[in-house]
Amino acid sequence: MAAEMKASIHRFRLRRLSPSPGAVGRARSASPPVSADQREAQARGQYHTSATQQASGTRTSGAKTTPPACDRCRSFKKKCSRTFPVCSLCATAGQRCSYTSPTANAEAQIHQLRSRVEWLSQYIDQNLLPPGPQNATAAQPPLRRHDETLAGQQNTETPVEERDPGSVRTSSSHFSPYQGSTEGSTTRRRLIARQALPPDIAPCRFVDAFFRHVNRAYPFVDQARIRRDLETLGDASPADQDPPMTLLYLVMAIGCTSLVRAGQIPNDTARQFDVVYPDIIQECLCNESIESVRILVLLGLYSLFDPAAISAYFIVGIAARQAMVIGLTRPDEMPRTAVETELRHRLYWSIFVLDRMMSASQGLPAALTDEHADVPLPGLTVEEFAGPDRATYARNLQTSRHIIQLRQLEYRILNTIHFQRNAETSRLGPADRRAILNSLRSEIEDWYSNGCLMSPMEADNLPIHSSVTWMSAQYYHLLVFLYFPNHFNSSVSPPAVTSKEQLEFASKQLRANSALLQQRQLPLNRVTLSRLLPVGLILMSGFTAGQGRTPFVAQNDLIILVTLLEAFPQGWTTAREAAQILQQFVDIVTGPGGMVTTFFGTATGETMEELVRPCVVSFTELLHQFLGKATCFQSIEYSQEIQDVDRISQVGAVAQQQSSANALWLNGANSDDAGVNEESVLGYGWGSWDLDFL
Numbered sequence: 288m289a290a291e292m293k294a295s296i297h298r299f300r301l302r303r304l305s306p307s308p309g310a311v312g313r314a315r316s317a318s319p320p321v322s323a324d325q326r327e328a329q330a331r332g333q334y335h336t337s338a339t340q341q342a343s344g345t346r347t348s349g350a351k352t353t354p355p356a357c358d359r360c361r362s363f364k365k366k367c368s369r370t371f372p373v374c375s376l377c378a379t380a381g382q383r384c385s386y387t388s389p390t391a392n393a394e395a396q397i398h399q400l401r402s403r404v405e406w407l408s409q410y411i412d413q414n415l416l417p418p419g420p421q422n423a424t425a426a427q428p429p430l431r432r433h434d435e436t437l438a439g440q441q442n443t444e445t446p447v448e449e450r451d452p453g454s455v456r457t458s459s460s461h462f463s464p465y466q467g468s469t470e471g472s473t474t475r476r477r478l479i480a481r482q483a484l485p486p487d488i489a490p491c492r493f494v495d496a497f498f499r500h501v502n503r504a505y506p507f508v509d510q511a512r513i514r515r516d517l518e519t520l521g522d523a524s525p526a527d528q529d530p531p532m533t534l535l536y537l538v539m540a541i542g543c544t545s546l547v548r549a550g551q552i553p554n555d556t557a558r559q560f561d562v563v564y565p566d567i568i569q570e571c572l573c574n575e576s577i578e579s580v581r582i583l584v585l586l587g588l589y590s591l592f593d594p595a596a597i598s599a600y601f602i603v604g605i606a607a608r609q610a611m612v613i614g615l616t617r618p619d620e621m622p623r624t625a626v627e628t629e630l631r632h633r634l635y636w637s638i639f640v641l642d643r644m645m646s647a648s649q650g651l652p653a654a655l656t657d658e659h660a661d662v663p664l665p666g667l668t669v670e671e672f673a674g675p676d677r678a679t680y681a682r683n684l685q686t687s688r689h690i691i692q693l694r695q696l697e698y699r700i701l702n703t704i705h706f707q708r709n710a711e712t713s714r715l716g717p718a719d720r721r722a723i724l725n726s727l728r729s730e731i732e733d734w735y736s737n738g739c740l741m742s743p744m745e746a747d748n749l750p751i752h753s754s755v756t757w758m759s760a761q762y763y764h765l766l767v768f769l770y771f772p773n774h775f776n777s778s779v780s781p782p783a784v785t786s787k788e789q790l791e792f793a794s795k796q797l798r799a800n801s802a803l804l805q806q807r808q809l810p811l812n813r814v815t816l817s818r819l820l821p822v823g824l825i826l827m828s829g830f831t832a833g834q835g836r837t838p839f840v841a842q843n844d845l846i847i848l849v850t851l852l853e854a855f856p857q858g859w860t861t862a863r864e865a866a867q868i869l870q871q872f873v874d875i876v877t878g879p880g881g882m883v884t885t886f887f888g889t890a891t892g893e894t895m896e897e898l899v900r901p902c903v904v905s906f907t908e909l910l911h912q913f914l915g916k917a918t919c920f921q922s923i924e925y926s927q928e929i930q931d932v933d934r935i936s937q938v939g940a941v942a943q944q945q946s947s948a949n950a951l952w953l954n955g956a957n958s959d960d961a962g963v964n965e966e967s968v969l970g971y972g973w974g975s976w977d978l979d980f981l
Contacts, residue, residue, distance in 0.1 A: 357384050488552060491517060493542035494535075500545045503686045503752050505588065505641070506665060507581065507634040509626075513538055530578045533567065536560075537585035544592045550807050554856070562589060564597050568605065577631065580610050584637055587645075591812040594858035599813060600645045607642050607655035610635065616660040626668050635662045636691055643694035647701050647768065648817035650918035664688055686752050689738055693761060696730055700768055703727070704775045705919035712775050720775065724783045727769055735762040756802050763796035764818055772825070777924045786925070790829060793822045794844045801847055804854055811855045816862055820910045821920040823848050823869055827903050828923040830876065831896050845873050861913045865906065872902040 357374050359382060360367035368375040377384035494517055498510055516535045540560040546552045567586055571579035583606035590596035610616065615635050619628065639655055646653040665687050671680040703723060712720070738758040770776055770784045770792065784792075800819070803809035826845055852866035875898050911921055 355386060357386055359384060488556065490539055492546065493539035495542070496545045497538045497542035500752075501541055501588065503683045504690045505584070505637040506683060506687050507584065507630060507637040508534070508538060509630055530582060533582055534578070534585065537562070537582065537589055541585065541589050544589070544810075544812075548807060548810060557592070562586070562593075562596075564590070564602075568597075568602070571609070572605070575609055575613055577613060577615070577634065580606050580613070580615065580638070581634060583609065584634070584641060587641055591814060592810070594813075594856070594860070599641070600649055600651065603638065603641045603645055604654035607638050607653075610638055610655070611657055616655075616657040616662060618661055626670065629666060629668050632662050633665045633687075635660075636665055636687070640690055640694045643698045644814060647694075647697035648814045649914045650701075650705065650821075650920045651915055652706070653698060653701075664691065682753075685741055689734075689741065690752060692734055696727075696734060696765065697768065699730075700727055700765070701919070704769060705771070705773060707775060709774050712778060717779050720779050721783055724769065724776075724779070728766075731762065731765045731769065734765075735759075754808060756799060756806065757808060760796060760799035760803055763792055763799055766792040767796055767822065767825070771821070771920070772828075772923045772925050773919070774924055786829065789825065790844075793825050796822060797844055797847045797851065800851055804851060809851075809854075811859070816852075816855065816859065817914055819848060819851060820865060820906075820913065823865065824903075824906060824910060824920065824923060827869075827872060827899070827906060828925075831899060831903060842873065842877060845869055849873070861909060864909055868902055868906045868909065872899055872906075875899050875902065 354369040354371070356367035356369055357377060359365075359377055360374060365376055371386065373384040494513060497508075498513075502508060502510070512531075513535060516531050540557070540562060543552070543557050543560060547554055547557050564586065567582060571583050583602055587599040587602035587606065590599045590602055615631060615638075619631060623631075642653050642655045645651075665684055667677075667680055667684060671677065674680070704727075715723075735758060739755055742753055742755050742758065767789075770789055772789065776783065797819075800809055800815070809815060823845070826848070849866045849869050852862045852869070855862035857863075876895065907921070911918065914920060
C-alpha cells in the first residue's frame with residue numbers, strides 16, 4: 288500500500304520548466320493557470336508523438352483523434368465535456384474556456400474556418416469604402432491566430448453578428464423601406480454616413496443642440512424616436528445606413544453646426560461629419576416615402592453650412608416635389624395616430640419654410656406651389672400638452688408659427704414686387720403701386736411688433752429665432768427686400784422711399800447682422816451670404832447712380848460688410864472674393880484727393896465712375912454666379928429721384944451722425960466694457976432692457 292502511494296505521489300513530482308511566451312499570453316484569463324508540471328508532461332507527450340510520426344514515415348493512424356480537455360478542466364482535474372468553443376463546466380461556472388491546441392479537434396477547425404470567413408467578409412466590406420476613418424479591426428492584418436481573433440471579438444462592446452457579407456444589419460426597431468434593396472444599393476447606403484463622429488464629444492450633445500435651436504423653426508423630427516435611436520447607437524458611429532440611422536446622423540451633424548456657431552466646440556469639429564450627398568439623394572429618389580422627405584429636408588438644412596455641398600435650393604426643390612407626389616399637401620385618408628398626423632403637418636410646413644427662405648434669399652421661384660394645399664398649422668400633440676414641458680413646446684410652436692408668417696410675407700413680396708411682369712406693372716397706376724407697398728409695409732410692421740412681444744427674456748441668447756436682434760435683422764431685410772430698386776419701385780412717382788431711406792435700411796440691416804456676429808448668433812451659411820450680396824450691390828450701385836456723393840454714408844457700411852464677409856470660414860470662396868472686391872472699391876473711393884475732388888477727373892483723365900465700374904461689374908458677375916443668372920437681384924434700376932443732387936447731398940450730413948456708431952463695428956475705441964451701445968450702434972430705438980439677455 289505504501290509503495291502504491293509513493294508511486295502515485297511520484298507521478299506529480301516533475302521538474303519545473305519555463306512556459307512558452309504564447310502559453311503565457313493565452314493563460315491571461317479568468318481561469319486558473321495551468322501548472323508547470325502539466326505543461327512539461329504535455330510538452331513531452333507532444334514531443335513523443337512527433338518523434339513517433341517521424342519514425343513511422345508515411346504510416347497513418349486509423350483511430351479517431353480524441354478532442355483535448357480545456358485548460359481549466361485539466362488544471363482542476365475535472366471531467367471536461369470537450370465541446371468547442373466552451374465546455375459545459377466553464378459555461379456553468381461563468382468562466383472563460385480556452386484550449387491549448389484547438390486545431391486538434393475537427394469541430395474546432397470548422398469553427399475556426401467559419402470565424403475566419405466572417406472576419407474576412409467584414410474586412411472586405413469595410414475596406415471597399417472610400418478612404419476614411421477606419422476602426423481598429425480593419426487596421427489589423429488579415430492573417431491572425433484564431434485565439435487572438437476570439438479575444439478581440441469578445442472584448443468588443445458590439446459583437447460581430449453572423450451574417451452574409453452582402454446583408455444589412457438593422458440596429459433600429461423601426462420599419463425600413465430599404466430592407467428589400469439589392470446588394471448594390473446596400474453598398475451605396477454604406478457610403479451615406481461614414482463612421483466619422485467626433486470621438487471626444489458625446490453624440491447626445493449634438494442631438495440636444497438640434498432640438499433646442501433648430502427644432503424651433505423646423506419641428507418635424509420625432510424627438511422620442513431620435514432619442515431611442517440614440518440609445519441604440521450608444522457611443523459608436525452609425526455604421527448602418529438604413530433611414531433611421533441616416534436621420535440620426537444628419538440630426539447630429541446639424542446640431543454640431545449650432546454648437547460651432549455658439550463657440551461651445553472647436554470650429555473644425557463639423558469637418559469630421561462626412562455626408563455623401565449624391566448617395567442620399569439617390570436613395571431618397573428611389574424610395575418615395577415620408578421618411579425620404581424627412582431625410583431630404585435635413586440634408587437641405589445641413590447643406591446650408593457646407594460650402595462644397597449641393598445648393599439647398601436644389602435639395603429642397605426635390606423634397607417639395609416629392610412631398611406633393613406622396614400627398615403631403617392634402618388631408619391624409621390613411622388611418623394614423625394623432626402624433627403621426629401632426630408630424631406630417633409639421634413636415635409640410637418645414638418644407639414650406641425652407642423652400643420660401645431659399646427662394647427669397649436667392650431671388651428665384653419657389654418649388655412648393657400647390658395652390659390647393661390644405662394643411663393645418665403646427666399644433667401641440669396630446670402627449671406634449673399633458674407633459675411637464677408643455678410651456679417649452681408651446682413656446683417652440685409659437686416661434687415656428689411666427690417664422691411661417693415671415694416666410695409667407697417674403698413670398699408675397701417676391702411675387703408682387705419682384706416676379707411681376709413689366710407689362711403688368713406698367714398697367715398699375717402710381718397710386719395702386721403705392722397702396723401695395725404700404726400694405727406690405729404694414730404687414731412687416733405687424734410681424735416685427737408681434738415678434739418683439741413674444742420674445743422671451745432667457746438667460747442665454749443661443750436660440751436665435753427668439754431674440755430681438757435676429758428679428759431686427761429680419762425686419763430690415765424685409766424692408767430692403769420690399770424697396771429694392773427694381774422696375775416696380777422705380778416706376779412709382781413720387782417714390783415710396785427716397786434713396787436716403789434705402790441706404791438707411793441697408794445700413795441698419797448690416798449693423799443688425801454685425802450685432803448677431805458679435806453675439807455668436809449670426810449663422811455663417813448660404814442664406815446669410817445670399818442676403819449680404821444684394822446689399823453690397825445696392826451700396827455700390829448707389830454710389831455710381833448718385834454721381835459719387837453717396838459714399839459719404841456708404842463708406843462705413845461697406846467696411847462693415849467686408850467684416851461680415853471675412854468672418855465666413857475658409858471654404859466660402861464666394862464670400863472671400865466679394866470681400867476683396869468691396870475692399871478694392873473702398874480703396875478707390877477713399878483714395879488720395881478726396882471723393883468730391885477726384886470725381887470730376889483724375890490725373891489720367893478718368894472719372895470716379897469709370898474707376899469703380901470694373902468693381903461693380905465683377906461684383907455683379909459674382910452675385911449671378913452664386914445666386915443664379917435668373918435671380919431677381921441681377922440688376923438695379925433707380926428712379927429719377929436719385930438723380931436729384933439736392934436730395935442726395937443731404938446724405939452727407941447723416942455720415943457725421945453715424946461716425947460714432949460705426950466705430951464699434953470697426954473695432955474702434957468706442958467698444959467699451961459694455962460691449963454694445965444700443966442707441967448709437969443699432970440705431971433703431973432699442974433700450975437697455977431689450978439687450979439685457981445679450
